[in-house]
Amino acid sequence: MSNIGVVSSCSCIHPLVHLLRPSIQKKGLHTAARLAAKDYYEVLVLGGGTGGITMSARMKRKVGAGNVAVVEPSETHYYQPIWTLVGAGAKKLATSARPTARVIPRGVEWIKSRVQELNPDKSCVYLENDKKISYKYLIIALGISLHYEKIKGLPEGFNHPHIGSNYSVHTVEKTWRALQDFKEGNAVFTFPNTPVKCAGAPQKIMYLTEAYLRKTGKRSTANIIFNTALGGIFGVQKYAEALLEIIKARDINVNYKRNLVEVRADIQEAVFENLDKPGVTEVYKYDMLHVTPPMGPPAVLLNSPVSDAAGWVDVDKETLQHKKYHNVFGIGDCTNLPTSKTAAAIAAQSGVLDKTISLVMKNKLPTKKYDGYTSCPLVTGYSRVILAEFDYNAQPLETFPIDQSKERLTMYYMKADMMPFLYWNGLLKGYWGGPGPIRKLLHLGLK
Known part of the structure; x- marks a missing residue:
């Protein structure tokens, strides 16, 4: 890869x-x-x-x-x-x-x-x-640098359907195909236990997936899961509170301190390490899997x-x-x-x-x-964006004299x-x- x-x-x-x-x-x-x-x-x-x-x-x-x-x-x-x-x-x-x-x-x-x-x-x-x-x-x-190879079974797993990743030119279109092919079951999204570029991107595709499934009448048969290695949804409290409200309203399941370590693409299983319990792993069946790779x-x-x-x-x-x-x-x-x-x-x-x-x-x-x-x-939907801006102290540093933690159509067009x-x-x-x-x-x- x-x-x-x-x-x-x-x-x-x-x-x-x-x-x-x-x-x-x-x-x-x-x-x-x-x-x-x-x-x-x-x-x-x-x-x-x-x-x-x-x-x-x-x-x-x-x-x-x-x-x-x-x-x-x-x-x-x-x-x-x-x-x-x-x-x-x-x-x-x-x-x-x-x-x-x-x-x-x-x-x-x-x-x-x-x-x-x-x-x-x-x-x-x-x-x-x-x-x-x-x-x-x-x-x-x-x-x-992206390190897909650090997740066991993932590089070859991209040869199977149902897996995508928006972080690589080679796999981003696979995300769209997996989303279109989804019928029912678990749609799983990951965030790795490393620094990443654009820490919001792993959950943006989750919100877009949820919106797409609602639009196509598949939402009632879908279970959307966000497994993140982090201990919170976002590093700035103001935006984290807004995102948690969206997550609750859209019935999205979030599991913290979960780090993807293996993909078994032939049987559609993703294995996560529980970072609060070293050595303990959990297996999730998936019908769609979006992977954010480890980076360094x-x-x-x-x-x-x-x-x-x-x-x-x-x-x-x-x-x-x-x-x-x-x-x-x-x-x-x-x-x-x-x-x-x-x-x-x-x-x-x-x-x-x-x-x-x-x-x-x-x-x-x-x-x-x-x-x-x-x-x-x-991006929280096909026509909504929360524009988060902040500084070294994780304090909002907003450009516009409005509350930018609100979802807005204007910010989506931006x-x-x-x-x-x-x-x-x-x-x-x-x-x-x-x-x-x-x-x-x-x-x-x-x-």
Whole structure:
């Protein structure tokens, strides 16, 4: 099973398009993808996902396109947040994909290769075929890796019907097929015992499934089960309370501290470990199974000098500068920033990191501080979304002067239609740094 881990999977960027600076970047050719034409760049970006493309666009304007390179092996860039709706049949998979060549900023070199080793002490990295690239400044945006293989029987289980996963391009359409084929019985949804990108996504498809079954007259014969390794439904109390009301009203069964460890696809059984009782397992029969895979840092970051003990890039949580190497920076899912891993977080981080690097280049200390802002549009039906926004302290940090814990049709259209537009035309081109200024305006300067 291929791991698709370079693009953040939950986009919560705000679609205030009329306030967005018009893009001055015209579509055009960047340097052809290949092994690096040069062996030194002023700014080297590792990863061509959300964070990598965004920062390469910002760095191009700072040091010039010819001085920036992006290392990325994949030929396709995916807007993964829309996969929640693809898995529920509300969007087509093709709408989430663009050629990498089209999203890398014009003139920035695309090095179509994989990173094999980071050597920050010598300010260089090694790519495939032992190609060495040196840099003045390094931005690490390598995303997060999916590990379906860590669940016994799951990789081969995808060859059977009734199993899907919205986290991979290879399995998201299987979710929709499993939903359409469902007739009666247990529909089981999982959340793993690891960090994940977009922690709301595992339950979004559950709400959409429940809505679909109601719409198609199958709800009365369905038992919807959410087995999560976490101890609560959501990490922010305000939104957790709203979600629990929905769960109660829709008769959804939630089991906490349950971690999927095995799938027996031939007999349609899912085995969960009870985390409160180590070694004790529970078996659930399923007629539909949606799996959120275990996730972790990319392999190249494990035991790397730039990483903490767990393998995440070790950065200052306010400036995104590396704690040891002052010419190294991190952004997005691969970092140890203590906030949810979403594209909304990357948007806010990109604005801070831009300011940080600008000051470092002038031999000044960074002053701009990232407050942990992140967001997750919690899709609760085919026409409803709760727009959760919060900070490092798990406190709501809402942009609009309304109660965003309420399900709203307007927020659904933001998620489904406007956010993708802002992603492709604003964030990836380096013109969107999150809704902070808009929030301040709408709240009359008050937090």
